[in-house]
Amino acid sequence: MRVLLLLLALLAGCDRPAATGPRRPVAGRDVVMPFAKTFRVVERDGYRVVDLTASVVGWGGDAVGEEQFQRIVLVPRTGTAPPLTGDLAGATLIRTPVMRIASNTAFHEAITRVLGVNDRLVAVGGVKSWDDALRARVRSGAVRQIGYGWHSPPDLDALIAAKPDVLLMSMEDMKSVAAMPRIAALGVPVVPIFLDNEPDYMGRVDYVRLVGMLVAREREANAFADMVARKVAVLKAAAAAQPTRSVIAAWFGGGDQWNPTIRNADAKLLRDANGRNLFEGPDDPRKDSFSRISTEQLIAQGADADCWILRDTHSIPYRDIATLRRFRAYREGCVFAGDGMHKPAADAFDYYETAVIRPDLVLGDLVRMLHPALRTEPFRYIRPDTKVPR
Template identity: 55%
Template structure:
């Protein structure tokens, strides 16, 4: 019976392990220069694992690690069952037509890939893009608050009905808002550009945004 106690320890440890703690199954898609997300492809859809410690705005990456598994499923195929390594994953139907962001850098990358016209909510009126700023002031785009300043206004976010919310988390206290948004049915993809050590790391988010659009 001496073997029983160690076996129970192993079983209990396995029960607490989340699917996102292990790599998703599929064909890896090379994503050089980034350390905050990885992508695999299988059965016509893609699985994206995003993970990073939260960087407090103007500070160090000393916040708790956040892990989110996102499944990008083309609208033309049936979504997979969220079981096994997909348990607890966020499903995003692609291509997305309505996008919410809370960081100017995400706006810039969407503009660079020609998808800024899909924005339905942004942080506020401090956009460097004249057309986006004009649409915000004309109330064509909602204002949910900038990630470096506050958690998103979930009422405005719900009203905007985005297909995806590209959320930058500027404070550990804001992570709960991400989980609340997901629980309310808003697909959230966390954006960890500030955690990239390679100067080309943030550029890979343009590629990720391209996969979404």
């Protein structure tokens, strides 16, 4: 009978489209989020309402489908839940603090780690965790594997078996969006994480504050976010006192394809390091941070850059020395790679975990890359490229 009821709930959920926006804002006292643009939190008597709104953006491309919207009501376990009617109709009710957490993306694990609640993770994407202790728990089966959210929705069998109170869910395509009502129908509240849609890299840090509300670690979350903001301010001031230098961040995608950083949070990091990004264009939350161009375009716009981030963890090796020599950055030895903090045995990159919510660490690398006078600390994530052919 229980299986039949679950099946009926699942089929009912399939008939409900994913929530889309925009929706009318709810009334209440705003809980300050200094930088976030993809979510808003309001306080009411005894509970909070969180509205999350963003587009699902294809990798290296444009937004797909309608803008997504989710309204969540956070109610303390000891409190009385408001009726989900009126402006709360269709909202997702979550009791706080959340004690059992499922996650489908690596940087969620960094958030729970800085909040001191990694022991509450009952399901994660897989075994690529940077955190050795968590990875061991996953390998032992103590933490379930539901699949990373890069290309597919979570594995429902593993998710339900983990019995989470909530699923922190990043979505890379519309298949994941379509899975949300099915997951909710099976009794797992979904909190969509639109961190990648934040136009300012500090907006990503505000997601630590949001998860802090879920797990009752707001004090720790606010202290963390304030610490990152202070460090960013110091780095920006130091960089601004140096001469502006030109830069490109373009990695090789194979064939005749390059992927330069153009817009949004990644471009802002280059700008705040007092770099003049030769490929910079207008910010657009409905586009990914990079676009695809040809080698000819790369040379035409980027040949005179002072520095070049040539590789990242996705890059295919580029061996054409004759083409490389056409770039000033290559000739003068300012070629860098974004592949630091790697544990090869685990295929784990901290760049996709801690670095996402520690933009001060990434900004520090960029500042040191562009301004040799400020190289007083070692590089961490973005470092001189020792694999570039000579």
